[in-house]
Amino acid sequence: MDARSADGSSIGDPQVSGIATQPALNAVEGYFPTREQYPDLINQLKNDGFEMAVDLCAVDYLNHPGRELPEGIAPERFEVVVNLLSLSQRRRCRVRVQVPENDSVVASIFSAFAGVEAMEREAYDMFGVVFTDHPSLSRILMPEDWEGHPLRKDYGIGRVPVQFKEGPGPR
């Protein structure tokens, strides 16, 4: 089933069948694969001329469930967002994968784009999304013994209360 929107005909769209698409802002194509379709879609986009995975990050949609998604894509708590860049065609596209909370596992695209190694580690460190087949998935910014994943929405920002006299404060 091709769930492409009616007006999704931007220049030279690669025809990826069976994957929901949506023209995102600024005429950037958006793809919404399921977790099973995701590695294949990435490989296909790479063959279509997107040579570089320029950015990969995760978003925690815990407090913002009502976002716009194409039909047939159920919103989940986490979303992994990959921005691909085509140097030869001078265009970008964005791939957004829904990752459920209770099974936050998604395939690594390290084998297609070696440059996402650090970015996937950052997404794991900050959100706890596990990338399978990543060469060494470990924390990258936080200390190794840190508990929790700081950019999750249910992770408090913490604050240091104003102390006018010397006294025990948190951390």
Place this chain on the structure above:
Amino acid sequence: MSDITPTTVRSIEREALLVAETSEGAQEMFRREQTGADELRRELGAVLKVDGRALDPNNIDVERDDDETMIINMGPSHPSTHGVLRIMLELDGETVLRSKPVIGYLHTGMEKTGEELSYVQGGTNVTRMDYLSPVTNELGYSMAVEKLLNIEVPERATWIRMMMSELNRMSSHLVWMATNGMDLGSTSMMIYGLRERELILAFFEKTAGLRLNLNYVRPGGVAADLPDGWQDDVEVICDTIWARTFEYDQLLTGQTIFRQRLEGVAAITAEEAIALSLTGPLLRSTGVPWDLRRTMPYLAYDQVEFDVITGTYGDNFDRYAIRLNEIRESVRIVRQCIEMMPAGDYRTQDPKVTPPPRARIDESMEALIHHFKLFTEGFHVPVGEVYSAIESPRGELGCYIVSDGGPKPYRIHVRAPSFVNLQAIPLLMRGGMMSDTITVISTIDPVMGEVDR
């Protein structure tokens, strides 16, 4: 306080204590028998998947016993690592076999902080990421917010932004020239680079009131108009720096020791650079003419003349030459900005994002309320998500913002070029000499504030 560790622990216990306190666990590099095959291949730089070009992990280091090699730490507080970068090196004598950067020592959670600041305040946060080029950070952020808001920026604001970011590119590259000179033993270059940068910082102070973290570019325009007589100031900056770049040529470019330290060292091919998502001077040094100012023009870069500088060999010297020549190209752009600077508003007149003028606040209650609301609550941004990318001195600086319709970004992610470019370290250092690691770090030009955010 009775639980003070006794100072008379035996050295073996002290060592164990120190290791436990400073260990980064799985983030570190381990001996080969403890490392997985995939990770070993990555650390050896065998990342290329182009047919027939994949590196053979065994082609420089034939099977060695682990007791012939050693793993040492460089950093995190090493004067040549440009901040708190720690690199673990596997050495055989003086040859680097594997390397792995360990980062996070400057992590302050700026993306988390960004979710707690309104769009008005956000500029003060992002400007502190890449502290050598604050204007480009603010520009990337502001352009992302403006795309979400769908507002137009006046022409004069666009040109002011372009001139300021080019001045900033000059100052950033000048600091790079200075620190690179320092790393290679030319302390005089350190002094000259910072001396020239001071000219630009003085102009920033005159324009924005601050020297380093300007918060000058804001959603909707810039914070203030250019000061009276700015043409003369900028003219002097251009003339001085243009002339001085040729003095750098005399001091460094033709200098034998300098060239021998850089030429042919740490070469990288275009395929490798693209596979590792490298951008900026690192990518251009391999001969790929990819500069977002030219290939995906933003601001008014399609109306000015400049050249995209590319290298040929992808070695350290190419990266040096690119940065030196980019200073000259920036001077060219800034000179065109002086000539072509249009008149008009320096910020949009959309009352949604722009506060009323100061004089109105004195006479109008509504203006006062408007001003108060804008700076306490901030403006609401329509629901959506956007990725906006610009060319910072270090490469593609992207800003991904998700908005839930409120006055604060729901998620703000900055694609920091230094963070991604650091991935080139294992590939660039492999097989090189210990002393070349310094030049490799230097020519990657990481800014740790941006790497760790």
